[in-house]
Amino acid sequence: MTDMVAQENLLFYITFAAYGLATFLYIGFLVIRNQSLARIGYYSIVIGVLANTAALALRAIVAGYVPLTNGYEFLLAFSWGIASVYLFAEKKYQIPVAGAFVVPTAWLILAYVAVLMDPASRAARPLMPALQSNWLTYHVITAMFSYGAFAFSFGVGIMYLWKKSAESREKQRGVVAFLPSSEKLDEIGYRLIAIGFPLLTLCIITGAIWAEYAWGRYWSWDPKETWSLITWLIYAAYLHARFTYGWKGNRAAWMAVIGFLAVLFTFFGVNYFLSGLHSYAK
């Protein structure tokens, strides 16, 4: 048992190191544009995702439940979501530079765990009765994937804003020249939100079903719920503005950035600044 806890801890640090290495390799790739840095970065994320998966699996064995219930477990799952969506999206859209803008998020989340969470709050704890529900599992799994997709669109949004401001000042040299065209970034950002939005909807609905079983209320306006709704409304506004007014470019990129900040606030802000039913997840 203690052995497994030690192994799980080791896996956490391997994941942390792998995402950290990938972050530096991708940023290096952005600066000196040597293809092999991106390639090693990619493999390093693959290793990170494997270790991350193993850490989650070990936690499941140690704790005896799907490990998505306390703050530590959710952050581990969050970084898993970002990194695995990244692996998929980089290949699909062929934009290795995105690594420099997306992977740091996964790494910083784990850095937060490493620096600010003490071992006691990381430990597996017995599940309180309300958390024993399959719906909770679906709820968090869909959250993970949608947040992963939003993290990617956030990174792409930042790239877009940078690229665009350089284009408008006609300073197309160096790093900026190396970024994909702004039209391509815009479209990729949209695609990721179009993937994330239905998943976020599913996440909110499964959460509502769980709440209905656990408390008899599918919606109680508690801060976490409300923030996930706010996030959802922001992305819905993004989709509509884009589709009906052709809001692309800067405004769309800003909304992608704001949307992901709302995602982060839903997790961190609500736990640390606001209170409510979900705050037991602390």
Place this chain on the structure above:
Amino acid sequence: MVQSNADLKASKSPEEQLNQQDPDKDGFVDKAWNFFSSMKLGLFLLLIIAAASIAGTIIPQNGSPQEYGSLYSLYNTLGLVDMYHSWWFQTLLFLLAMNLFICSVNRASSLWRVFSNPRIKRADGEISRMDHSFHADKAISEEGVVQQVKDACRDKGYRVFTEQEPGRTFLYAEKGRFGIWGSLISHIGLLVILIGAVIGIYAGQEGQMPAEVHSTFHIRDVQGLGTVDGDFDVRVDDFKTVYRPDGSIQAWISRLTILDKGQEILTKDIEVNHPLEFRGFKIYQSFYGANIPTKVTSKEIPQGYDFTINEGDFIPVPGTNLGVLAYKYVPDFDPQYGLQSKSDQPNNPRMVYVLYRGKEQIGVGAAELGKAEVLAGGEGQITFQRYAPYTGLTIRRDPGVAIVWLGCAVLLIGLGLSFYMPHRRIWAIVEGNNGKSSLSFGGFAQKNKIAFEQDFTQLRDKL
């Protein structure tokens, strides 16, 4: 609707295409209708509801007046104390629903036309202005090229239509045409959810019932459910707390039996996350405790008083300065185990209490249930009669829930269609000329342009 050239470029907004129908309508009703169907209002509402919700998470909701201090009367007037149920927040939701409804009605018929009556013929100039297009001269006959285009498009999963004129063939190919219904279906889903929520607000009821084990209560006697038309009884057969080896709580389980006019209908164990459902009522395991009927007497007041207390209550002994803190119930008391119970079985049930004189603690004891415990050498006596655990049930009836779930399902179907079935359209004209022919080929997709570009490139390479 006359299809204008505007829809040849996907970047032109469909709103423009769809709202162009009647430019000369400008009566009041039409203006109101246009206002309510406009996306401007929609975006404004989405963002303002988001902003208001943020305020609602920052300002504590439903707190006591003290929590807000001097701001209370201001907050109360502005409806910020229970913001999500305030008239102005509900008005925003209502406007959103109106907006959705009118905009859906508006768009349904044009969508139907695009869906059922695709326009096959396009002018050459129109095709060349599409997002993707090319022109090619071919050394084979018109029929041959038409066949090639058909095969290539069908291979990629497109449906193909043709229309012929002497010396010319028009082709139209499309994929994912059900996708165009996605947004409308999502909107309907959302409306259904809002309707379900409103029904819940007006027709839903909730009551709390602490029910002792072996007791039976009538559904209408539950506080908060006074006016419901349910007519059955609930009997609590058992209630237990299940612990894990480490002492943490694994579950609270109540065994309930539903009785209709004395007839047993069903028996079920409920626990958190597993409520019992019967005739539209849901019975949830939500809290627990125990009642302890207690009698206290003293020298001055020998007839004493009767109370029903709970663990942790403090009972003053009348006519003295003594007081008893009913500290903890131990089902199988053994001095060697202290406050821990030797087993779960009530082999030696005791009430562990602390005796105070004034604020000073002067003794502790473990009173046998049902036997008078002499306090402070006979100044008073206390009898803990029984220990009667109760299970705390929350009983709800919300006829809107099923509608909300239906709406969620519809919303998800709509989103699936919208995002995973992008409508892609292609037009082509083949013109024959003495065994040779020329091909104009173009198309666009409103959504998922990257995938369409791939389709298009592959088609171009084939042709």
